[in-house]
Amino acid sequence: MIVADRKSLEEILTMVKDNKKILIAGCKGCVTVCNVGGLKEVEILASSMKIARKKQGTHIDIDINVLERQCDNEYVAGVSDIIGNYDAVISLACGVGPQFLSEMYPDQTFYPGVNTTFFGGATQHGVWEERCAGCGTCAINNFGGLCPIARCAKSLMNGPCGGSSNGACEINKDTVCIWDVIVRKKMDAGKLEDLIGVRGIKNWRTARDGGPRRSIREELVQGNI
């Protein structure tokens, strides 16, 4: 899923400091699963902001609405009747959400309430880790099912570098050296030969480097099947 962290209250409050009536829009997709932008978090943010504004003596009206998904126009269209009622809207969806909203409602101002961080998953309750860099050319099968592009700090294709120490990356003792894991996995499986030789140069055109990407499925473009 897409993982995000909520922005600080200070940053969010500064964004809407001049507004008197706002909407906080949550999303029932990834950000609900990573506990940052679902109904609960929307309510908590609304209450926290009201406390701040009361303390300041500047009243604010806050409504909340949690969209099924902010990355689908059919759900984004669902708030068309109310979106004009507010001075501004804070979206707690990933970076995709406030853009879909901005594109559909060009006259409204949408603020991102979260920092979208990575594609990953929860390794334990409350801890999320990056697993995918969305490079557009998946080859994890070559690396014991583990991705060095996303998980090596230097995206090395022929690692591990000289900074690998006791299974940890040189940048941080809490960061796993994924190449250490890959090498040990191959060695344990008796498949060291998979790591002999030079792995070719990566084509980054399928990654963000090739420009903003688009995925087209012709049979669906023509209608539901």
Next chain:
Amino acid sequence: MSELKSGSNLEKVLKAGHFAFTGECGPPKGANVTHLKEKFQYLKGNVDAVNMTDNQTAVVRMSSLAGSVLMIEEGLEPNFQMVCRDRNRLAIMSDILGAYALGIRNMLCLSGDHQTFGNHPEAKNVHDIDSMQLIALVKKMRDEGKFMNDEDIDVPPKMFIGAACNPFADPYEYRVYRLANKITAGADFIQTQCIFNMEKFRDFMKKAVDMGLHEKCYILAGVTPMKNAGMANFMSRFVPGMDIPDSLIKRLKSVDKKDQAEEGIRFALEQVEEFKEMEGVAGVHMMAIEWEHRVPEIAERAKVLPRPVL
């Protein structure tokens, strides 16, 4: 290795079977050419080639390419270091061409320390290709006369290709295979990370010799003389991939503070003596970090002078 690949002095020295002795010099944090040239004078005539580091530890300094050219002007031979952290394949290839055009004949291909260590930790890193692929690229440009995209190069750069090797990083059992991969990729010579744990290095070299790697490539053992016990402690704790045995720290601490530098040099000299005899070791890479002025004395006492003139 019948014909010379690059014609660099380092290549000639190694090919002639001499025990090579290379040095290292960090470019200034600024455009202070005067100071840089002073440092060159300590190295001139005492080493076969001098590594010009490339934003080492991710701290911004004068470019290694410019530093290398200044070195040539002063009559020394540079070993131009290049990291993959700061350049994409376009910049890498154009810098290689530029380096060759300006007289550079040795190159050391590196991944580069992560930028979070340096003085611009907010930087975006590149890592379009990795050090292994960089080695293969320099070899392709030299031997096939082609760019990465297979287009022909009008006057290919003939570089003597160097690579780094850290036998003290993990996973240890894999390190010798990674070295083999670098040689397969095209490394002509290897400069190892600073060696302090001699026992581990002996074991590593035995493995490398058993695989015949020393016959395909020149392996230069990395030596850094310790200035004092504090430096040893610091490197042990904060420099990634360093293996500094407690026995060495103890040895440095066992003498008076004012004598610790001498003790550090003595240990380095003992290392050089052992490397001269060690099977598979073709030379020493002396990294006297910010201690260039001690290199003449170290070279003298290491009995590696005069350097061969070929």
Next chain:
Amino acid sequence: MRLSYPADIKVIQVPCTGRVDILHLLNAIEDGADGVYVAGCLEGECHYIEGNLKARRKVEYVKKTLTELGIEPERVEMYNLSSAQGARFAEIASEMVGKIRELGPTPVKSTHAA
């Protein structure tokens, strides 16, 4: 036992402090309470195993939020006592009220600024 405790406190009963939500605490502050505290069972003695431990984590979360907003985190507290400790209940009530009196009225004013 006829123990008295300050009349400043409004008691809201819940089946277990595990039922207390971050929002309950925030809403109380938002609506002008000078302080809120949760009185849960002794740690390790929750009938629902860890309801009181979860309540403590929620209290901690709200304390963090208040700190971010420049409000004294001491306005929200967690206490643990058993249902047999009537005297302790009264003592905690007095302690909390005393602490809040020291802090003074909430900075969260319910009067609307025009």
